[in-house]
Amino acid sequence: MRLKTFVAAYTLFLGILFISIGIVSTHMTNSTTYMLREKAAREFQTITTSIAREIALVYARFPDGHGVHGAVADVYSRFAHYYRQHGIELGWTRLLEDSCGTAFITFENIADERFITIHGGLPNPFRHYFLSYRLDITTNITDMQEIQQFLWVTSIIVSLVAAVLLYVILLKIFRPLEIVASAASQVAKGKYEQINVKGRSELADVAVVFNHMSAQIEAQIQELEEEAERKQQFVDNFAHEIRTPLTSIYGYAEFLQKASLDEGELIESAEYIMSEANHMKKVANSLLELATLRNYEPEKNQIFIPELFIEIKQSLEKPLQERGAQLRIQALAPYIIGQPDLIKALILNLCTNAIASCEPEKGIIRLSASLDGEKTIISVDDNGCGISKSKLSKVTEPFYRVDRARSRSQGGVGLGLALCKQIANVHGAKMAISSTQGIGTLIRLTFTNL
Numbered sequence: 001m002r003l004k005t006f007v008a009a010y011t012l013f014l015g016i017l018f019i020s021i022g023i024v025s026t027h028m029t030n031s032t033t034y035m036l037r038e039k040a041a042r043e044f045q046t047i048t049t050s051i052a053r054e055i056a057l058v059y060a061r062f063p064d065g066h067g068v069h070g071a072v073a074d075v076y077s078r079f080a081h082y083y084r085q086h087g088i089e090l091g092w093t094r095l096l097e098d099s100c101g102t103a104f105i106t107f108e109n110i111a112d113e114r115f116i117t118i119h120g121g122l123p124n125p126f127r128h129y130f131l132s133y134r135l136d137i138t139t140n141i142t143d144m145q146e147i148q149q150f151l152w153v154t155s156i157i158v159s160l161v162a163a164v165l166l167y168v169i170l171l172k173i174f175r176p177l178e179i180v181a182s183a184a185s186q187v188a189k190g191k192y193e194q195i196n197v198k199g200r201s202e203l204a205d206v207a208v209v210f211n212h213m214s215a216q217i218e219a220q221i222q223e224l225e226e227e228a229e230r231k232q233q234f235v236d237n238f239a240h241e242i243r244t245p246l247t248s249i250y251g252y253a254e255f256l257q258k259a260s261l262d263e264g265e266l267i268e269s270a271e272y273i274m275s276e277a278n279h280m281k282k283v284a285n286s287l288l289e290l291a292t293l294r295n296y297e298p299e300k301n302q303i304f305i306p307e308l309f310i311e312i313k314q315s316l317e318k319p320l321q322e323r324g325a326q327l328r329i330q331a332l333a334p335y336i337i338g339q340p341d342l343i344k345a346l347i348l349n350l351c352t353n354a355i356a357s358c359e360p361e362k363g364i365i366r367l368s369a370s371l372d373g374e375k376t377i378i379s380v381d382d383n384g385c386g387i388s389k390s391k392l393s394k395v396t397e398p399f400y401r402v403d404r405a406r407s408r409s410q411g412g413v414g415l416g417l418a419l420c421k422q423i424a425n426v427h428g429a430k431m432a433i434s435s436t437q438g439i440g441t442l443i444r445l446t447f448t449n450l
Contacts, residue, residue: 091132245276298339306331325363333369357384387435
């Protein structure tokens with residue numbers, strides 16, 4: 001690309017340069033020729049007029065005509081001698097008849113010398129005298145040719161200098177493109193590099209756009225990799241979640257088939273099978289809810305927060321009593337906009353997780369609502385076991401459990417926080433989780449009242 005640009009630009013430059021020199025040289029030749037021609041014509045007219053005036057005086061001195069030709073010859077000799085000193089050769093001829101009076105101008109080359117020659121008769125009444133005029137223009141032509149030669153030599157030198165400068169300029173111009181091309185090849189290999197091109201030129205703008213594109217591609221590739229990892233993790237977790245109850249169901253079914261059991265053992269085995277089947281039902285229902293909520297448009301209404309908190313506290317009376325925990329509510333915001341059943345399920349799920357994370361008889365859960373400008377913030381704060389930083393980013397993934405054994409024993413399927421995040425997303429709300437291990441967890445839901 002750079003070489004093609006150089007050849008095209010340099011060829012165009014040479015064409016313009018040499019055409020310009022050619023035009024200047026032609027104009028100079030024409031101008032010089034015209035100037036010398038006009039000069040010779042003026043001098044010829046002056047000379048013929050002067051000679052005619054002298055001949056008229058001769059004829060006045062010799063009215064009888066005797067001695068006229070000698071006197072005329074003397075006049076010519078004097079003029080010829082004078083103009084020869086100025087590079088002009090004069091010759092004359094006496095015709096038997098009058099000439100037409102028209103002067104003929106020609107250019108002659110004799111050896112290495114150049115001349116302008118004019119032939120013509122004298123003015124009336126002496127047209128029978130025919131004068132030849134020859135002006136040496138060798139010096140003028142030589143000077144003009146030297147100037148033209150100088151122009152051509154100068155143009156060649158300028159073209160060579162221009163070639164070097166053009167190549168250097170193109171090197172500088174195409175350097176950012178080479179950097180971009182190199183970076184693009186690295187991007188193709190999976191190395192998302194940022195390039196640094198200084199200045200405010202169009203190529204610098206291209207570099208900025210390329211950097212943005214590279215960053216976007218890197219982010220999207222990383223997002224795709226994370227998404228693929230999440231999907232694989234989902235499949236692994238789902239397989240693990242289903243394997244345990246299926247193994248239990250199969251084991252108890254085989255036990256019922258092969259063993260001789262009394263009525264109590266039959267009932268106990270059936271209860272185990274029903275319990276595992278119920279767990280699988282919960283998994284299926286939760287997955288269905290997740291799939292349903294992915295593209296769900298909630299029916300939004302005005303939800304009065306004080307009434308909502310009271311309903312939630314009533315719904316949690318039994319879990320609170322069983323765990324020996326306290327739920328403290330504080331509603332400093334009047335309402336939010338959302339679908340009531342989904343919002344209630346969201347907060348209930350968060351509060352249930354908070355209760356489960358607290359030690360028996362020591363748990364304190366704070367459910368509060370406050371205003372931040374035009375935003376409403378609902379917070380669920382507990383003094384439970386907390387979550388380590390390494391696990392905090394994964395708690396909203398499907399089937400992820402911070403404590404697998406305890407969640408399984410309490411009937412959880414590891415989809416609660418994933419559902420909560422999905423409900424928050426369809427309402428345009430943001431769910432933020434902060435936690436300190438051994439101190440507690442704070443979950444903030446930020447709603448815009450729109």
